[in-house]
Amino acid sequence: MIHQLVSIKGLELVAKVRAFCMELPEVEEKVDGFGHITFRVKDKPFVMMGEKDGQPSTAIKTNLTTQEFLLQQEGTPYHKTPYIGQHGWVSIPDTDKVPWKEIEDLIMEGYARTAPKKLLSQLQATRK
Template identity: 45%
Template structure:
């Protein structure tokens, strides 16, 4: 991320992901900052492709995607939206309280059962 807005968004996402076990951050071949758990992507961030604003895309179920699109503030992610992915409508601006929950849910969708159990057990305590 190069812009101040992009760097701030990346820092917010890193802060949320720091509480989750075995998250790796990589830069993919397209220049996106990607959060993965055990090789499975659950967050993608980028900037400068079709907009001056950065993008934040989140893995979701198709049911979650439908609800998020209906409520507003999210759009179907280009190219992978048919798999349930949503992107934050950056014109509306990110709601970090909501994104904190959505990022954790995205992690649980991608993580192996052992890590899901570990996270859920720590929340239950």
């Protein structure tokens, strides 16, 4: 069972993810009923974070093709997220094993899969 982030490593990771997510249009941070920190757009989560035995874990919404690609890599640091993996969610139990740029790209994909088209075009306009 994954619980709230309390370790120094977990708090540092959530600060890094927060800094990235909060740059995206209309993102809100909420703690869900399980104590996970979630980043949402229009109240739909695209990143969820928790911790087990002092090890932070990050789950990101991807599409099923991306999920399958990530899970099939040899020695992959990714896992299918319990309970919601069938919807394309991948978990990264140890983010030290994944380049930060790759995590940012996955967060962007999660946001793009979750946000309304209006917000995506707003985002693309500001990134040109």
